[in-house]
Amino acid sequence: GLNGGRHVKKASQNCRPRDQIDGLACLQVTEIAKEGQVQDSSTHRARVDEHARAAAALQVLSGQTVSLLRHMAWAAADTAVAMEAQDKPAEEAAWRLFCSYFDDLVSAAEFTKLCCKRIRLLVNHTVWVALQIGNGKKKWERELDQLRATLAFDSLTAYREFLQPAAPKAELPKWRGVNLGGWFLLEGWMNQRLWSLVEGKQPRDEWAFSQALRNQLGDTQAQAVIAEHRRTFITRDDFAEIAGVGLNSVRLPIGYWCIVDAGPDSPFFGPCLDLVDSCMNWAAEFGLRVNLCLHGCPGFQSNHQACGRETVGWQPTHWDIPETLEILGRITSRYCWHPALGAITVVNEPSSRIAVERLVNYYKQAYAVIRKFSHCEVFLPVYQRWPDDIVHQFPADHFYGVTFDVHLYQCFEEPWISKPLGWHLSQAAQSDTGHSYHMTQLANFRQNRVKVAISEWSLKLPVWDWNSLACWEWAQLYADEQSSLLASLCSRLLKAFRRTEGWFFWTWVAQESVEPEESASKAMFSLREALRRGCVKPEWLGKRRGRAGEIRSLTQEHALAVMPDPELRMPCSNSGWLKSKRLSRVYTVQKAIIKVRRGEHDERETAAKPAV
Numbered sequence: 001g002l003n004g005g006r007h008v009k010k011a012s013q014n015c016r017p018r019d020q021i022d023g024l025a026c027l028q029v030t031e032i033a034k035e036g037q038v039q040d041s042s043t044h045r046a047r048v049d050e051h052a053r054a055a056a057a058l059q060v061l062s063g064q065t066v067s068l069l070r071h072m073a074w075a076a077a078d079t080a081v082a083m084e085a086q087d088k089p090a091e092e093a094a095w096r097l098f099c100s101y102f103d104d105l106v107s108a109a110e111f112t113k114l115c116c117k118r119i120r121l122l123v124n125h126t127v128w129v130a131l132q133i134g135n136g137k138k139k140w141e142r143e144l145d146q147l148r149a150t151l152a153f154d155s156l157t158a159y160r161e162f163l164q165p166a167a168p169k170a171e172l173p174k175w176r177g178v179n180l181g182g183w184f185l186l187e188g189w190m191n192q193r194l195w196s197l198v199e200g201k202q203p204r205d206e207w208a209f210s211q212a213l214r215n216q217l218g219d220t221q222a223q224a225v226i227a228e229h230r231r232t233f234i235t236r237d238d239f240a241e242i243a244g245v246g247l248n249s250v251r252l253p254i255g256y257w258c259i260v261d262a263g264p265d266s267p268f269f270g271p272c273l274d275l276v277d278s279c280m281n282w283a284a285e286f287g288l289r290v291n292l293c294l295h296g297c298p299g300f301q302s303n304h305q306a307c308g309r310e311t312v313g314w315q316p317t318h319w320d321i322p323e324t325l326e327i328l329g330r331i332t333s334r335y336c337w338h339p340a341l342g343a344i345t346v347v348n349e350p351s352s353r354i355a356v357e358r359l360v361n362y363y364k365q366a367y368a369v370i371r372k373f374s375h376c377e378v379f380l381p382v383y384q385r386w387p388d389d390i391v392h393q394f395p396a397d398h399f400y401g402v403t404f405d406v407h408l409y410q411c412f413e414e415p416w417i418s419k420p421l422g423w424h425l426s427q428a429a430q431s432d433t434g435h436s437y438h439m440t441q442l443a444n445f446r447q448n449r450v451k452v453a454i455s456e457w458s459l460k461l462p463v464w465d466w467n468s469l470a471c472w473e474w475a476q477l478y479a480d481e482q483s484s485l486l487a488s489l490c491s492r493l494l495k496a497f498r499r500t501e502g503w504f505f506w507t508w509v510a511q512e513s514v515e516p517e518e519s520a521s522k523a524m525f526s527l528r529e530a531l532r533r534g535c536v537k538p539e540w541l542g543k544r545r546g547r548a549g550e551i552r553s554l555t556q557e558h559a560l561a562v563m564p565d566p567e568l569r570m571p572c573s574n575s576g577w578l579k580s581k582r583l584s585r586v587y588t589v590q591k592a593i594i595k596v597r598r599g600e601h602d603e604r605e606t607a608a609k610p611a612v
Contacts, residue, residue, distance in 0.1 A: 065110045069119070072101045083467070107200060143420040144473050150422050151484050175343075175453055175502025176542050177249030177291065178242060178527050180279075182507060183234045184254045184272065185295045185308060190510045190525075194229055205305035206255070206296075210267035226269040236282045238508065238528075243286035245531060246542035249342055250288055251455055251504040252279055255296030255308045256327045268308070273334070280340045289342025291379065291455070291504065292331055298323035302351035316354045321362050329369050336373035343377035344370055345405060345455065352384040360393045367399060379405040379455065396449040403501055407456040408493075417462040420469045421485060424461060428492035454503040457493065459486045459535065460524040474521075482520035486535035494540055 075098035082091035106116050182190035186206040195202060195209065198216060203209035213222040242250060257268035258276065283290045296308035301324075303314035311318070328346060335341045346366035350359055363380050370378055382390050382404050394402050410416050410424055463474035477485065497503045510526045523530035530536040 062108075062110060065105065065108055068101050068105045068108065072098055072105065072119075075101060103201075106202075109199065143422060143469060144476055147420065147422045147425075147473060147485070148481070150425055151481065151488055171498065172542050173453075173498060173500060173502035175249050175289075175291070175504065176247050177251055177289075177502070177504040178247055179251045179253060179456065179504050179507040180234055181253055182510060183230065184252070184258045184276070185306075187305060190507065191229075194225070197225065205308060205310045207267060207309035210269060214267055223269060230272055230275050234279075234508070236278075236285075239279075239282040239286050239288060241528070242508065243288055245538040248288060248542060249291060249502075249504070250279075250283060250508075251291040251293055251345070252276070253293045253295035253348065256294070256298050256324070257296070257308075259327055259330055280335060280338050283340035284338065288340065290340045291343040291345060291377075292335070292341070293345035293348055293379070293455070294324070294328065294331070295348040297347060298327065301347050301354070302349060304349065304351075306349060314351075316351060316358070319350075319354070321358075321365075324362075325365055325369050328366055329372070332370050332373040336376075341374065341376050343379050343403070344374075345379035345381070346370075347381060349383045349407065350381060356385065356389050360390060363390075363394070367394075367402070375401060377401050377403055379403050379453070381405045381407075381455075382452075383407060391450055403451040403453050405453060405455045408454050409456070409458060409460060411458075411460040411462045417465055417468050417470075421461065421473050424470065425485075425488055425492060428489050429496065451501045453501040454497060456506040457497075457503060458506045458525050459489055459530060461489075463521065479520060483523070483533050483535050486520055486523055486530065486533075487537070490530070490536050491540065 075094050078094035079091055079098060082088075082094055102116065102120050105111070105119075111119070181187065186194065186209060188195045188202060188204070188209065198209060198212045200212075203212050210222075213225065216222075217225065239250070254276065255268065255270070256262070257266065257270035258272050260271055262268040262270060280290055282288075295306065297319060299318045299320035300307045300309050300311060300314065301319050303311045324347070328344070332344060346363060367378050367380075370376070378399075378401055380390065380394065380402060383406070387404070391404060396402070410427060416424070461470055461474070462468050463471045465471055474482065494503075505527045507525060507527070509528050510522075520533055520535060523533045523535045527536065531538065
């Protein structure tokens, strides 16, 4: 009831002023949704119709909208009845019908998209209430009691070690960072403010979004919108905050259209190298290392929206590898001497349909291209594949500075969706089952000088699917309990990650969801929000570096660590940028470091120098 009341309140607050829909009208509309969940199928339609007539009498909604709301309530009730009867085909059919009515409601544009989502959330909540009856109720209550007992235990023991003085530097992973997703490569679930500018059906990827925005606003205004987003989504203050909480690196996902002009047939907005330069400069200023990740390749490396375009009929041969290597060469040559460059990820999440031989061959070519200009770390993804298929192709004696890259989420597909929250906590602390098996297998290779890092992970749990037991439990937890659950999950994962080279949380900021403000769901994919809510403690991330003196000291140390040996300096295609005024102080430090290094050859430099 409390959750339903919050959704009613939020729905009434998010109506368009031009519609003049006051709280009473919106409350009447949501009553239609709530009444759709009565269990007696012989009477619920009549009660819904009664509320629909009352809503229509207010004369603030069109007849079409009232009809859509009525049908949504009917479909939601049918879904609940089918769930209770465990009739999977009927449940799926009713749910598809409900989703189609919701899409029509959004397209009608009488409510804002946010208001429509609140109404949908209310209906989902009341469907969940219907599922609490009988044996189902006993099951989730047992799981919930066990979960609360686990959280109480964790508050005392599970991450007590993180509350003690900071661990020695040797125990901390080399990479402790966060992704800057949604900045240069857009995704609808992270960039909902931008997506809300597009009328009608919501785009599935940045390609479709760019097309829709250009068609709706025109090229000039659309360019201005994207430029404003790139200027304000992540700023210098974010880099200062990231360094201040103890992180030492960031991962920057970029599409090829940020580096070169994508061509007249592409709707992408770009390039934006000046902003990438700013990112590198800010990172150097605060002593952060940057992992430049080629998230979207020419021709696209998969048919998933995360690469920029969800292409129907995509084939592995569409990925233009020669052009991708050219893009990698441009990136490396531009930033090879930049003090903030720590690593380059040669591709993000390549499709499992790409032949292993072709992928390994690309990795070797990409490694050679990067080594023409830089000795930075090279990240090679092991995505939806067995590590043995790739790792043994890159012996450390011939490929130095290689880290294998894995992504670990525990919210997508089975078995994660059907399991209770307590099971998720137990899996986070283990390393030989579930998705963590890949991390363990790669970590075991470390005895053969093989390095592995988790470049994407989050606190996301499958709490959006009302078929999931975890979703029922999550809805019954108070906001403080939700935050405690995420804190326990985070502490367990970070402890497991200590066996690796490091990690990057996904992501720093995400403009997602219409969850109530008091819900902790917003912290699942946003590290900044997780820190604000106490789901992640700065003490867990590493040494905090808030004072300017410490930052300057670490910047100098970092410049020494990533600066290639002067004798190994290779030609750079764009040396003019070294005169940038913003980094003049850093380069002055570098010159002094080089003079010292020419005079004395310390042990660390000898160990780090690659074999020729």
